[in-house]
Amino acid sequence: MNLNKLSTDGVVRFVREHIEKRDRLIELFGMKIENVEPGKADVVMTVTENQLNAASLCHGGAIFSLADVAFALACNSHGVMALALEASINYLRPAKKGEILKAMAREKNLGKKTGLYIVEVINEKGKKVAFFKATAYCLDEKFPSKDK
Amino acid sequence: MNLNKLSTDGVVRFVREHIEKRDRLIELFGMKIENVEPGKADVVMTVTENQLNAASLCHGGAIFSLADVAFALACNSHGVMALALEASINYLRPAKKGEILKAMAREKNLGKKTGLYIVEVINEKGKKVAFFKATAYCLDEKFPSKDK
Amino acid sequence: MNLNKLSTDGVVRFVREHIEKRDRLIELFGMKIENVEPGKADVVMTVTENQLNAASLCHGGAIFSLADVAFALACNSHGVMALALEASINYLRPAKKGEILKAMAREKNLGKKTGLYIVEVINEKGKKVAFFKATAYCLDEKFPSKDK
Amino acid sequence: MNLNKLSTDGVVRFVREHIEKRDRLIELFGMKIENVEPGKADVVMTVTENQLNAASLCHGGAIFSLADVAFALACNSHGVMALALEASINYLRPAKKGEILKAMAREKNLGKKTGLYIVEVINEKGKKVAFFKATAYCLDEKFPSKDK
Numbered sequence A, B, C, D: 001m002n003l004n005k006l007s008t009d010g011v012v013r014f015v016r017e018h019i020e021k022r023d024r025l026i027e028l029f030g031m032k033i034e035n036v037e038p039g040k041a042d043v044v045m046t047v048t049e050n051q052l053n054a055a056s057l058c059h060g061g062a063i064f065s066l067a068d069v070a071f072a073l074a075c076n077s078h079g080v081m082a083l084a085l086e087a088s089i090n091y092l093r094p095a096k097k098g099e100i101l102k103a104m105a106r107e108k109n110l111g112k113k114t115g116l117y118i119v120e121v122i123n124e125k126g127k128k129v130a131f132f133k134a135t136a137y138c139l140d141e142k143f144p145s146k147d148k
Helices: A008-022 A024-028 A060-076 B008-022 B024-028 B060-076 C008-022 C024-028 C060-076 D008-022 D024-028 D060-076
Strands: A032-037 A040-046 A080-091 A100-110 A114-122 A128-142 B032-037 B040-046 B080-091 B100-110 B114-122 B128-142 C032-037 C040-046 C080-091 C100-110 C114-122 C128-142 D032-037 D040-046 D080-091 D100-110 D114-122 D128-142
Touching: A008 A024, A008 A032, A008 A060, A024 A060, A032 A060, A040 A060, A060 A080, A060 A100, A060 A114, A060 A128, A060 B060, A060 B080, A080 B060, A080 C128, A080 D080, A100 C128, A128 C080, A128 C100, A128 C128, B008 B024, B008 B032, B008 B060, B024 B060, B032 B060, B040 B060, B060 B080, B060 B100, B060 B114, B060 B128, B080 C080, B080 D128, B100 D128, B128 D080, B128 D100, B128 D128, C008 C024, C008 C032, C008 C060, C024 C060, C032 C060, C040 C060, C060 C080, C060 C100, C060 C114, C060 C128, C060 D060, C060 D080, C080 D060, D008 D024, D008 D032, D008 D060, D024 D060, D032 D060, D040 D060, D060 D080, D060 D100, D060 D114, D060 D128
Parallel strands: none
Antiparallel strands: A032 A040, A040 A100, A080 A128, A080 B080, A100 A114, A114 A128, B032 B040, B040 B100, B080 B128, B100 B114, B114 B128, C032 C040, C040 C100, C080 C128, C080 D080, C100 C114, C114 C128, D032 D040, D040 D100, D080 D128, D100 D114, D114 D128
């Protein structure tokens, strides 16, 4: 697959399908990719029994994973392999079983080798659940590097 | 259960068992709690198919979740309910399927209302995989608040 | 001074003047407060010789300080004493001597005890220089606590 | 100046003197470099009138700057130009006028292109004042790039 021959839309679709098929946390947590555009991605997840912590609230690790998947889609959406260097998350409101969380990743900056992304996580009422920020490091490889 | 009547060891054991039984990510990711002491916790996880991202490496969300569970054990180990306000993670080296990751949480500071914890994640060869840092906010409640 | 008797505008003005007069980094770095509203603040600083690091670029500490002052104005603007628990900054582009930096602080969330703020730092051409995020902890005191 | 011909000690001394002479925040805040070794640096600062915020406590920007200078010394100590990509700080205890703060930077990891550093800031009684963490990005240039 030569990404150079694809349109911008084609690259985005290729990256989305590649990640959708292979990222195991998408399946494990029942995430749904709602939208991907260059530098943008929205991913949705319903809080189920599987995501709960000992306080019966949505696990910080599950909220982080949701945001991380949206971030991965956004930072790879240009067709260049990118890896997370670091990420941080602020928890704003607990989420309970049954809540539908949406993570909205947006590119804040794209430099030569690194990019900055923020992801806002809200529930179905629009209440803010978490704020995530991450730095991507762009490799010198087309995405996905070893795909045939 | 009145935690006031328990010894320090008893409190730690009670908190560990409570979290071990109820935290669903421990089961989902196959984590094993190796050790808990006041302000400390070690948790282990083998990278399996379930934890992989689209690049066939251990998912950032899975590494974060491992560190987060160690952090939760450490910050609740004093028997007072604590919640994460924020956390950050630096990824230092990718982990592959089959690697055994260990997260070691240590209390750096404990104030009146908040505590600071760092968690180092290493693989079975002692190589550094990730560095995690988080702020806990201590509630005015004994742990676990609603347990009978 | 009883802040309860002031209008929202009055509280904002009082807080702004209090900080403007007493915060020594404002003077040391030649910052100018452009605007303060509830949950918002814009602060400007010209990069001079005094702010340079060893690479003759604006010092990370000076950029952080600029963002921190904007954050302090925004999180105290409601008339309740607030302190920083933690802050993080991503550097997006170096700033040189003579550049005019503007820090724009915005409240992302205000809970019972904590608030989340982001600050974007741009230069006079609108180019992004830094992205700052911080958690404020609200004390149970009117601002400023000991003022007469 | 050809750093390749210098011993490890010589490189460290060269970097230290270069930064000491040119970093303007060292002079502005009255910092003293106590020690630099490969991947390590200790820097001291007394809290004076100049460093105070509106609450008459040491300014978050001044504490960050102290930690940032220690970090810069540590991450440049190998003789390769390094820049900060991101940094975060947790404030653990306020510092008052007259307190002597010491920032101790330590390299946690050094990869091909990035390094991770933590800096602990304590006062003269050994009490923890702040915890700082930063990612350095190593340029493909000897330090300092344009020095003759």
